[in-house]
Amino acid sequence: MGKRVLIVGGVAGGASAAARIRRLDADASITIFERGEHVSFSNCSLPYYLSRTVEDKDYLVLMTPEGFKNSYDIEVRVNSEVCGIDRTLRKIRIKDSVSGQEYEESYDELVLSPGSYPIRPKSIEGVSLPHVFTVRNVDDIAKLDQYVAREEIRSVVVIGGGFIGLEVAENLKSTGKQVAVAEAAGQIMAPFDYDMSQILQKELYDQGVELAVGDGVKAITEDKVILNSGRELPCDAVVLSIGVLPETELAKQAGLEIGETGAIKVSADYRTSDPHIYAVGDAIEVYQRLTHKPTKLPLAGPALRQARAAADAMYGMSTRNNGVIGSCAVRLFDLNAAATGLNEKTAKENNIPCDSVYTMTMDKVGLMPGSSPMHFKLVFEVPTGRILGAQAIGKGNVDKRIDVIATLIAMNGTLEDLKGLELCYSPVFGTARDVVNLSALVALNVLHGAVKQVHVSQVRELVESKACIIDVRGRDEFEMGHLIGALNIPLGELRQRISEIPNDRPVYLHCRTSQRSYNAVMALKGRGFDNVINISGSFLGISYYEYFTDMTTGREKILTEYNFL
Amino acid sequence: MGKRVLIVGGVAGGASAAARIRRLDADASITIFERGEHVSFSNCSLPYYLSRTVEDKDYLVLMTPEGFKNSYDIEVRVNSEVCGIDRTLRKIRIKDSVSGQEYEESYDELVLSPGSYPIRPKSIEGVSLPHVFTVRNVDDIAKLDQYVAREEIRSVVVIGGGFIGLEVAENLKSTGKQVAVAEAAGQIMAPFDYDMSQILQKELYDQGVELAVGDGVKAITEDKVILNSGRELPCDAVVLSIGVLPETELAKQAGLEIGETGAIKVSADYRTSDPHIYAVGDAIEVYQRLTHKPTKLPLAGPALRQARAAADAMYGMSTRNNGVIGSCAVRLFDLNAAATGLNEKTAKENNIPCDSVYTMTMDKVGLMPGSSPMHFKLVFEVPTGRILGAQAIGKGNVDKRIDVIATLIAMNGTLEDLKGLELCYSPVFGTARDVVNLSALVALNVLHGAVKQVHVSQVRELVESKACIIDVRGRDEFEMGHLIGALNIPLGELRQRISEIPNDRPVYLHCRTSQRSYNAVMALKGRGFDNVINISGSFLGISYYEYFTDMTTGREKILTEYNFL
Incomplete structure (x- = not known):
């Protein structure tokens, strides 16, 4: 008889660990316990059901319990919440949410892949109203979809401008709803720097999505979201996607070590503080190899790698833990x-x-x-x-x-x-x-x-201090909009007009994209100008940066006109 | 006064070297001599003019001589063939192909970027007929375009199944011409292995392009191409794209060292055997870092890198020569x-x-x-x-x-x-x-x-020797086509039917894509089967491989049916 392996959670990490264990051990008895109705669904594809990019919600489910049984001889029990671990006797307690019955199962090895859950801050008044949704599983997205499909639902506020929030916003917008996004931080999409996030914010703006950044939610009522500033976003439904937190309750109850980030602490090969209990996926703490610090990274790709490594470790195979760097992608309109x-x-x-x-x-x-x-x-x-x-x-x-x-x-x-x-x-x-x-x-x-450079975020100060800024774009481009106080010397005229350029103080150059200004900087350096500085990002970068910062702060403009791509 | 730098050839390598030299040296006097009518055109985009994907042939020209003068203070002389180098006096002799006049220019440093020219084998009868075209520059593509635009030109034979040949075939086909491709080698697209090239050959076949592989061209007549086998491909025009050879005549005349590949030999920093003469681009020999051997790699990307490195070396900057690995991409329908x-x-x-x-x-x-x-x-x-x-x-x-x-x-x-x-x-x-x-x-x-594996190319022998081949696809898939003699045991039935599987001889498994057969191999290994082997590429790979090999060789089939994606 082989090992008895029990797995808590049957989405990316759990399903993947189970399949790997089966390949390594034909004799193992493997059971997956999934609290929800479905195992192995495509978490990341959920928002695309709202727009019917994914035509049927059944498509979201990649593998059924029967499929696991037939193809892999893996038992799957859905609607089965694991509500306790007895580490000494190596048993778990399971509650069948349909029958309501509780029972126990023994394990030789246990894998925790409970995932994460959406944050629902109690501090927001009205957060539990029936028209406030979160998006975690197939059931959630189906409920949201049914609700917003009703004709009278015209406008939706998405709270949180991260991946899931924006994907939900995009998919709802494409069904013709009015959509607003409220983000408490000063920008959407935290993996991007402020300057780059402006480009994404412009896309929302261009696509007619209302955006409130730097303004947290104070309260939700039946027909609006009220921000801390007092601004009101009228709506018929609310999607809460502020972020997720690791599901650690079971691990905590069992006395497993929790890391400083609040997620389950694991060894290099994904063992918890109990050597017979492994943990993978959104619920664990991972090592950021660039900052050398523990972090959380609730993404599908790392979960699959962790699941495989945990299974390998369970069978004595050596594994390599690279830590994480955090790679992500999103389509936004x-x-x-x-x-x-x-x-x-x-x-x-x-x-x-x-x-x-x-x-x-x-x-x-x-x-x-x-x-x-x-x-x-x-x-x-x-x-x-x-x-x-x-x-x-x-x-x-x-x-x-x-x-x-x-x-x-x-x-x-x-x-x-x-x-x-x-x-x-x-x-x-x-x-x-x-x-x-x-x-x-x-x-x-x-x-x-x-080449010396300054970033777009420093340009305002240069303009205000009346620094020497030379715009080497063509005259026509300059006339369509430029920085106040900038001197226009098109690249082709640089040699003839070199006497106009001061050599006793810093000279800042830009063009449209920095290609011409780079050549201009090099040309001036070759002519003995020691203090010429390229503006990284050039006019396009400045336009994005200034325009959207102006919009959110209402400050005075330093550009005569904006000139986007 | 700065250096006098002369550059022979004004496409990717030459133009790029000139621009980099200007950035490094504001005082240099830089002149590009280009034999053709245009500098800095997009070589790789030429075929796309035939289909008007590139709408106007003028768009193919990225930069004019005036542009070089205005933006970079670089002189460009088109229609100017450099026909001799006097290395002792550091002079080149130029022939103006418009006026017919010859004259000399002195240099401190010389950069050779003469490119390559299409092979026109004298051994092919009729290779110089007026309806036989090559594709090297804007003029060539314009001539071909004008010729085939005539209504009576219905069919074109492209000789050579490499990148340019196939791009020309695709673009001509999209204008409604009948197109055939003749390739002397046993497959098209040499960078791909035989098995992978079958997938590309299927695409040509599916798109209605006639294909003759493993059959060289014997003769071209006014209305057909005659292959060595005697097969005739009727046509009104012929495009010759067998390959290119480095332009080395000037280098040879000047006594510069030529490498074993027949291209100009250069040092790590792109100096020829004369330290004042650099060479870059299609004309030079490069180092293949994986085989540790000299090779030729006539591609735009490496040319740009070489040009920059040569310019840097000319100004005493250290450079790094990584050798080449040869990366390439093509769209084929x-x-x-x-x-x-x-x-x-x-x-x-x-x-x-x-x-x-x-x-x-x-x-x-x-x-x-x-x-x-x-x-x-x-x-x-x-x-x-x-x-x-x-x-x-x-x-x-x-x-x-x-x-x-x-x-x-x-x-x-x-x-x-x-x-x-x-x-x-x-x-x-x-x-x-x-x-x-x-x-x-x-x-x-x-x-x-x-996991042990065999490749699709070995499957025929297995079938002929009546090896034990197990097809773990579903019954319905099996019925739609399978290997002769294969035993069908769907993955889900494997455990129950394990007694049907012999343990005294090798067992070869496949499914459709190898995903299920990999799980089956692991399951059998776990049940004590020591000699189970996965067929890499599985049924789809076998289908491609066999179908197109059958087509070209006329041999007996080992598949009851083909089952492509």
Whole structure:
């Protein structure tokens, strides 16, 4: 007789651990206990049912209990909540939520994959009203869908501007609902830096989604959400997606060690403080390899890797724990966005000396149809040039660029490595010098002091202090909008008009995307100008940054006009 | 006064070197000599003008001589062929092809970026007939376009099944022409292994492009192409795209060293045997870092990198030469294909101990619209697990997966590294366990002997020798087509019917894509079967391989039916 393995939770981590254990041990007796109605459903696809991108909610369920039995000889018990662990006797207590009966099962090894649950802050008045929904499983999304399908439901407020919130917002908007997003932090999408998040906020704005940032929710009533500022967002339904917390109650009851992040603490091979109990998925604490700190990362990909490693460890196989870097991607209407590693803010909060560059180039050869600008921000360690993270936003395949950076981070790659990467190229797919290669070239110039730069966030101060700002775009571009006080010297006129440029104080240059201004900076340096500085992100970056910051703060404008892509 | 730098050739390498030199040296006098009419055109986009994907041929020209002058103070002389180098006096002789005049210019440093030219084998009778075209520059594509635009031109034969040939075939086909491709080698697209190339050949077949492989061209007449076998392909026009050769005449005349591949030999920093003459682009020999041998790689991406490195070296900056691995991508009608590093054939020819795995999985979460199977082949070194190369074909973003592999190869990554990669995921873009992660898991099983496998190319022999082949697909799938003599035991019936499986001889298992057969192999191993072997690529792989090999060889079938994706 083989091992008796019990698994708590049957979504990504639990189902994956079960299948791996079966492959390693034909004799094991494997049972999955799932509190909900379904195992192995596609968590990440839930919001897409609202728009019928996923046509039927049954499609969300990837594998039935019968499928597990037939294909893998794995028993699945749904509607079965595990409500206690007796570690001494190696038993768990299960409550059947249909019959209401409780019973016990013994284990040799136990795997906890209970997942996480959506935060429902008690401090928000009205948070438990019947028209307030969360999105955790198939049942949740079906309930939300049924509710909003009613004709009289015209407007929905999504509380929380993270992945799930924005995906829900997008999918509801596409059904014709009025949608507003309320985010307590100063920006949506925390994995992105403030400057990059402005591009995403513009997309919401362009798509007609109302957005309130930097304004927490005070109360929910039957027909509106009231923010701390007093602003009111009228609505017929509310989706709460502030974030998730690890399901640790069972682990706590059993006296398993909980980490400093509040999630279950595990060893390198995903054992809890009890060597016969493993834990994987959203409920555990993982190691952020770039900050060297414990963190939570409730994502499906890491859960699958953890599940496999735990199963391998259970059978004495050696495993490798790389820690996590945190790679993520989201589609937001017409934009795709992806990020990996640390953003600049997080790197600085962790006292990692770093710098960043922001490039905007076409994601394919410009003359090919469908080519589109890609906003790309690369964060690197100073002085090593080690790559710490990247963020990419555009209509094209941002995920590809971020995957390349994620791969380099995993391999401890540097800017020199990124510069030399030999990526595949056809005008249908990209450019001969890819966005990521270019970004490394720009970053190396900054790292080695060949080019000095300031970031878009510093431009306002330059304008207000009447610094010398030279705009090297064409006259026509300049006339359509520019920084107040900037001097327009198109790149082609630079040599003839060099006498207009002061050599006794810093000179800040920009064009539209920094390509021309980079050449101008190098030309001026070659002519003996020692203090010329490129504005990283250039006019487009400044436009995004200023326009949306103006909108949220109501401050005075420093641009005569905004000039988006 | 700065350096006098002359550059021969103004496309990718030459134009890029000029721009970089300008950035490094504001005082340099820089002149580009281009034999053709245009500098800085998008070579790789030429075929897309035929279908008007690129609407106007002027769009193919990325930068004019005036643009170079205005933006960079770089002089460009088109229609100017450099016909001699006097290395002692550091002078070149130029022929103005418009005026017919010859003159000389002196240089401090010279950069050769003359490119390559299409092969026109004299051995093919009729190769110089007026309806035989090649595709090298804007003028060429315009001439071909004008010719085939005539109504009476109904059918075109493309000679050569490489990148340019297939891109031309695709673009001509989309204008309504009958198109045939003739390839002398046994398969199209040499960067792909034979098994993978069958998938591309099927696409040509499905799109109505006639294909002749393993049959060289004997003669071209006014209305047909005659192959060595005697087969005739009727046509009104012929495009010759057998391949390219490096332009080395000027270098040879000047007594510069030529490498064993027939291309210009250069140092680590792209100096020729004359330290004042640099060479970059298609004309030079590069170092293949995986085979440790010199090679030619006429692609735009490497040319840009070489140009920058040569310019940096000219100004005393240190550069890093990574060698090349050879990454490439192509769209072929509804399929995308990309490859990097060594394919299995090349690795074996170079006596690198290696193995490969072939997986077919969905490129996105299956329930999301637009998800599509991706064929992925991974080649790895044995016993180190170092990644040597990969090939990907599918409707989705194969280029992304190949870029990840190219990045890993550059970083000397192994299967363990690939297995653990934390890539970005959303159901819109991929799967939580990406194609590349899965491929590493399968390869590690093979490398560590956890699973034995045979490749699709070995299946015929198994069938003919009446080996025990078990097909674990469902009964309905089996009935729609299977291997002659295979035993059908659906995965779900495996445990009950285990007595039907012999334990005294090898047992070969397959399903549709190898996912179920992998589980079956592990289950049988767990039940004491020592000699169970998975068929890598499974029924789909066998179908492609056999069907198209049958077609070209006319041999007896071993499949009752073919069952493509």
